[in-house]
Amino acid sequence: xxxxxxxxxxxxxxxxxxxxxxxxxxxxxxxxxxxxxxxxxxxxxxxxxxxxxxxxxxxxxxxxxxxxxxxxxxxxxxxxxxxxxxxxxxxxxxxxxxxxxxxxxxxxxxxxxxxxxxxxxxxxxxxxxxxxxxxxxxxxxxxxxxxxxxxxxxxxxxxxxxxxxxxxxxxxxxxxxxxxxxxxxxxxxxxxxxxxxxxxxxxxxxxxxxxxxxxxxxxxxxxxxxxxxxxxxxxxxxxxxxxxxxxxxxxxxxxxxxxxxxxxxxxxxxxxxxxxxxxxxxxxxxxxxxxxxxxxxxxxxxxxxxxxxxxxxxxxxxxxxxxxxxxxxxxxxxxxxxxxxxxxxxxxxxxxxxxxxxxxxxxxxxxxxxxxxxxxxxxxxxxxxxxxxxxxxxxxxxxxxxxx
Amino acid sequence: xxxxxxxxxxxxxxxxxxxxxxxxxxxxxxxxxxxxxxxxxxxxxxxxxxxxxxxxxxxxxxxxxxxxxxxxxxxxxxxxxxxxxxxxxxxxxxxxxxxxxxxxxxxxxxxxxxxxxxxxxxxxxxxxxxxxxxxxxxxxxxxxxxxxxxxxxxxxxxxxxxxxxxxxxxxxxxxxxxxxxxxxxxxxxxxxxxxxxxxxxxxxxxxxxxxxxxxxxxxxxxxxxxxxxxxxxxxxxxxxxxxxxxxxxxxxxxxxxxxxxxxxxxxxxxxxxxxxxxxxxxxxxxxxxxxxxxxxxxxxxxxxxxxxxxxxxxxxxxxxxxxxxxxxxxxxxxxxxxxxxxxxxxxxxxxxxxxxxxxxxxxxxxxxxxxxxxxxxxxxxxxxxxxxxxxxxxxxxxxxxxxxxx
Numbered sequence: 127x128x129x130x131x132x133x134x135x136x137x138x139x140x141x142x143x144x145x146x147x148x149x150x151x152x153x154x155x156x157x158x159x160x161x162x163x164x165x166x167x168x169x170x171x172x173x174x175x176x177x178x179x180x181x182x183x184x185x186x187x188x189x190x191x192x193x194x195x196x197x198x199x200x201x202x203x204x205x206x207x208x209x210x211x212x213x214x215x216x217x218x219x220x221x222x223x224x225x226x227x228x229x230x231x232x233x234x235x236x237x238x239x240x241x242x243x244x245x246x247x248x249x250x251x252x253x254x255x256x257x258x259x260x261x262x263x264x265x266x267x268x269x270x271x272x273x274x275x276x277x278x279x280x281x282x283x284x285x286x287x288x289x290x291x292x293x294x295x296x297x298x299x300x301x302x303x304x305x306x307x308x309x310x311x312x313x314x315x316x317x318x319x320x321x322x323x324x325x326x327x328x329x330x331x332x333x334x335x336x337x338x339x340x341x342x343x344x345x346x347x348x349x350x351x352x353x354x355x356x357x358x359x360x361x362x363x364x365x366x367x368x369x370x371x372x373x374x375x376x377x378x379x380x381x382x383x384x385x386x387x388x389x390x391x392x393x394x395x396x397x398x399x400x401x402x403x404x405x406x407x408x409x410x411x412x413x414x415x416x417x418x419x420x421x422x423x424x425x426x427x428x429x430x431x432x433x434x435x436x437x438x439x440x441x442x443x444x445x446x447x448x449x450x451x452x453x454x455x456x457x458x459x460x461x462x463x464x465x466x467x468x469x470x471x472x473x474x475x476x477x478x479x480x481x482x483x484x485x486x487x488x489x490x491x492x493x494x495x496x497x498x499x500x501x502x503x504x505x506x507x508x509x510x511x512x513x514x515x516x517x518x519x520x521x522x523x524x525x526x527x528x529x530x
Numbered sequence: 531x532x533x534x535x536x537x538x539x540x541x542x543x544x545x546x547x548x549x550x551x552x553x554x555x556x557x558x559x560x561x562x563x564x565x566x567x568x569x570x571x572x573x574x575x576x577x578x579x580x581x582x583x584x585x586x587x588x589x590x591x592x593x594x595x596x597x598x599x600x601x602x603x604x605x606x607x608x609x610x611x612x613x614x615x616x617x618x619x620x621x622x623x624x625x626x627x628x629x630x631x632x633x634x635x636x637x638x639x640x641x642x643x644x645x646x647x648x649x650x651x652x653x654x655x656x657x658x659x660x661x662x663x664x665x666x667x668x669x670x671x672x673x674x675x676x677x678x679x680x681x682x683x684x685x686x687x688x689x690x691x692x693x694x695x696x697x698x699x700x701x702x703x704x705x706x707x708x709x710x711x712x713x714x715x716x717x718x719x720x721x722x723x724x725x726x727x728x729x730x731x732x733x734x735x736x737x738x739x740x741x742x743x744x745x746x747x748x749x750x751x752x753x754x755x756x757x758x759x760x761x762x763x764x765x766x767x768x769x770x771x772x773x774x775x776x777x778x779x780x781x782x783x784x785x786x787x788x789x790x791x792x793x794x795x796x797x798x799x800x801x802x803x804x805x806x807x808x809x810x811x812x813x814x815x816x817x818x819x820x821x822x823x824x825x826x827x828x829x830x831x832x833x834x835x836x837x838x839x840x841x842x843x844x845x846x847x848x849x850x851x852x853x854x855x856x857x858x859x860x861x862x863x864x865x866x867x868x869x870x871x872x873x874x875x876x877x878x879x880x881x882x883x884x885x886x887x888x889x890x891x892x893x894x895x896x897x898x899x900x901x902x903x904x905x906x907x908x909x910x911x912x913x914x915x916x917x918x919x920x921x922x923x924x925x926x927x928x929x930x931x932x933x934x935x936x
Contacts, residue, residue: 221803222787229652230667233687237640237725244728249573257729258791258921262668262689267922270788276800279786280697283638283687285671298704301536302564304784304807319646326660380627381676381685387664388600391594395682398627513664514673516685 130133130301133370133525134471135363136356138207138309140199141465142174142349143454145184146206151472155498157481159454161347163334172334174349174456175316189272194233195261195315197268203352204269205307211356214366224277224307225266225354228288228297230460231276232262232281235317265313277305285512286420287379288312289353289463290520294377296357298358311354311464320459324348327387329457331423335456336452338421339428339488346423349456351406355471370525372474376407382515387424389513396434396517400507403519404438407505411439414521415447415503416479420462420511422452431511432490443492447479447499454483463510463518470508470522477501512522531707535768535775535933538617538761539873540609540717544754544860545850546582546610550868555876556885557906563752565740569724578656580861581722593678600639601664603674605757605866606719610675617761618773619680619713628675630683630711631672632702633759634694634718635865636920638668638687640725653716671719675759683711692825692862693918694718695869696926700782702762712763715803718869719757726864727753733792735829742889743826743855744833744901751827754861758869760876765933776876777930780814780913783807787923794831794919798839804925805843805915812913812929816844819851820911821884823871824901826921827862828856836917837897854911858888868918870925875914875930908913 136391142160143153153160160174181190181198184205193201205226208215216223231237236259244252247468259265268281278299284291289312296310314320324330324346331345363370376405380398382390390396404411417435422430436443451469452458458465473479479501482494508520541547544562555562565571566579582605587596590608599607621629621685642662651655664670669687676685684705688697691837695718704714720726722745728755737750752896764830768775784805787800794801809815825836833855841848856874863870878884883906916928 214858221785224784230669233829237643238647240729241640241643241725242650244724245651246648249724249731250575252728252732254729254734257733260725260729261691261921262638263920263922263924264791267786267924270786270923271791274788276786276788277775277804278784279690279788279922280784281689283667283689284685285667285669285673288669295701298708302704322655322658323663326658327663328660379684380682381630381673383626383676383680383682385677386670386673390774398682402627425586428533512669514667514670515672515676516669 131359131360132297132300132374133360134355134372135368135370136207136210136235136357137354138203138355139468139470140202141351141455142176154480157483159483159498161456168411169252172347173316174347176351186299193268194234194236196313197263197362198346199352200265200269201272203354204273204309207256207356213370218274219276223275223276224271224275225269225279226292226308226310227266227281228292228460228464229313229344230283230285232289232318233259233264236260238319247341254451284516285514286382286459286462287510287512287518288460290510290518293355293467293520297312297374300359301355309354309360310357312461314350314459314461315350316348316350316454321348336453338423338453338482339432339490340494341489343423343425347456349458351458351461351465352469353461357466360519373473373523373525374409375523376403376521378402378406379518384515387513389430391430393430393433396511397437399517399519400438401435403521407520407521409505409521413503414505414507415501416473416506417446417448418466418506418508419448420509421450427511431509432492446502448494449479450482450494466508470506473506474522474524476529533765534703534706534762534779535765536760536777536876537763537768537773537775538613540613540616540759541870541873542582542605542609543756543870544582550680556856556859556874557883559886559888560903563861568722576725576731576732576738578750578752580754601641601721602635602639602719605672605673607675607678609757609759610715613715619761624713626680627684628712629681629683630674630705631681631712632698632714633672633687633714634698634869635668635671635687635689636691636720637723637726639666640723641721642666644724650860675715689922691920691922692864693868693920693924693926694865695867695872696916696918696928699760699872699928700875703779706762706764714762715759716762717759718862720755720866721757737828740743740745740889741828741858741861743828743858743887744897745890746892746894746896750829754862754863756863756866756870757868758873760873770798775933777879778933780929780931781808781811782928784900785925789923790906792921794835798835800923800925801836801919802842803841803853804927808927808929814913818913818917821878821914822851822853823875823916824853824855825917826857828857834896837899840899849899851900852884852900854885854887856885868916872928875916878911878914879930879932883908883909
């Protein structure tokens with residue numbers, strides 16, 4: 127990594143367990159699950175969705191009609207991230223203020239509906255105003271317009287690792303002075319098409335529960351949401367007069383290069399991603415005080431991650447606090463990595479690993495807890511593993527960093 | 531930070547595959563634009579497209595069958611193998627974790643959305659096959675390249691619409707110069723899609739007869755498809771292994787208009803900032819730029835605004851800097867476009883020739899630039915800019931140069 131200390135000086139989030147960092151943090155540390163079953167549309171759907179989502183509450187009514195669900199989620203996260211900056215909020219129209227958005231699908235429902243309209247009504251009856259929502263970078267583009275984000279604006283897709291890739295992309299862009307302040311994270315919507323995808327690919331738990339790192343687990347639960355971290359250099363944060371929460375210290379990634387929808391039982395790539403992240407951070411495994419795991423109830427994926435964790439941490443894994451936020455948040459796809467990174471930041475802020483909702487103990491020689499547990503070191507490792515073979519890990523550390 | 535070289539070019543375009551055929555075609559002013567054949571356009575008011583005709587993915591795939599991936603990935607994997615072979619880099623000499631993939635796209639694999647809707651209309655949702663769905667997400671394009679070539683390094687898609695290729699190449703440049711990778715395959719890919727076609731048609735943006743960027747009578751763009759992959763590596767490593775260096779990547783600039791999802795900022799605000807940032811990062815001023823590869827879609831607005839932006843930066847020199855649009859020949863290949871154009875920029879530096887803007891008949895006072903009308907030109911450019919603009923107000927300019935610039 128290029129030199130330069132990158133800090134997290136705020137965040138915005140909308141999720142199945144709450145909107146805004148305060149509510150999210152409270153629910154997270156209480157071990158609240160966002161998974162619920164909704165029967166209002168006839169079929170019973172179990173998901174970690176943003177129930178009763180009313181974006182008007184934050185965004186007002188103006189200009190909201192053209193935004194699809196992804197854009198609305200991302201705009202709410204943006205609003206909350208900027209609002210949380212208080213008087214230090216970057217001025218509107220700041221050329222150095224940008225966004226890096228991880229996503230897997232963008233506005234999937236918009237894309238499908240646009241084509242469906244052309245197919246059933248004929249191409250000349252399609253509303254051209256809906257065309258822009260079909261590009262995958264549409265949520266980030268809409269947020270840029272709404273919040274006058276004139277700096278770099280990128281969208282990053284790396285499967286279930288998109289959110290972590292986006293945060294790394296943002297950190298690098300700041301180190302290279304491409305931007306001054308970046309909102310980096312991810313967004314994913316749940317819609318009828320993504321729910322159908324979860325069902326058809328047979329990755330959903332039949333009991334409607336995410337049991338991370340469990341040999342009995344039979345699948346995941348679909349999730350959605352958006353999380354954005356406010357990233358900048360330590361110097362910029364000091365100049366703006368904001369107190370950083372944490373520091374982005376290292377990143378590593380590795381692709382398995384095997385299949386677009388299978389996990390590698392050897393766990394070589396996932397191990398390499400963690401090792402590379404620690405190496406780039408200059409942090410030893412012994413200095414890691416807790417892990418925010420990618421585990422989301424997919425047995426093969428969780429077994430792979432457990433194996434990699436065991437290779438990296440050895441005997442210490444049994445005592446290392448591990449949190450699996452997907453037990454509460456479900457599999458939020460392109461947003462998962464960003465949500466996990468936010469969980470990591472909040473863990474550092476409190477010095478405690480948050481509980482894993484509804485889970486006590488685990489298989490594979492590691493343990494999850496229903497209660498917050500003190501971190502066992504200064505740094506937190508955040509993992510993302512994706513069924514396409516992408517593995518990414520992020521190392522977060524205390525904001526003051528102690529000279530590192 | 532390390533200097534970064536472009537050492538391999540792989541192209542699958544509407545005027546042919548492989549950089550030699552592509553480049554010969556561009557210099558000869560060959561058009562790849564023709565009536566659309568991949569779907570029925572009778573319900574549309576326009577009929578032109580720039581398709582890659584007769585593309586057979588099978589010979590290009592070594593590890594997995596064509597049906598295991600979408601057309602976007604097929605085009606991309608074909609371009610990736612061509613680029614790697616062209617570079618002469620032997621993968622076995624690299625730790626696989628140090629070789630990565632960075633791609634751009636507008637729509638990823640939209641043909642799976644179309645098939646989903648076709649099946650849904652004909653037989654209902656229950657008939658949608660589950661095994662089709664994992665092939666849809668756009669990150670499967672770089673993942674398929676990684677799988678085909680057994681590449682274990684960074685692997686990502688940057689779907690920043692019609693500027694995506696430049697973003698992806700820029701990202702690869704960053705990963706190399708900061709030492710996070712030793713070899714990167716970077717570029718863009720998009721498959722011809724009725725979704726894209728419907729959208730641009732309904733915006734009234736598709737040219738009815740020809741694509742004629744910068745011409746007074748230009749009436750629009752022409753949707754296309756294709757892929758370009760570039761091999762990037764540290765310049766010292768390229769020189770040490772005796773590789774052909776087509777060009778050096780000097781830097782790039784990104785910006786966002788934050789103005790409108792589809793329309794450019796009227797003064798080209800973001801376009802100016804992206805070009806300026808690219809030049810600043812590259813350590814060159816406007817006086818050093820010998821050629822600009824225009825975004826140049828051929829829509830009335832794009833070419834006017836791009837001209838305004840170029841004039842704002844280049845001032846009195848603006849009319850003397852050649853700026854051409856190869857979209858006049860290739861149509862707008864979406865997320866592949868700026869990667870294909872980056873390859874053309876590298877070839878301009880390598881061969882000394884600059885490709886023309888074809889179909890140019892009548893000058894437009896709003897576009898009073900030297901658009902290299904109709905004939906390729908030998909100018910031996912040393913430093914070039916590659917412009918790309920996209921939905922979402924995204925702007926990306928990439929600056930390439932010859933390795934010796936004195």
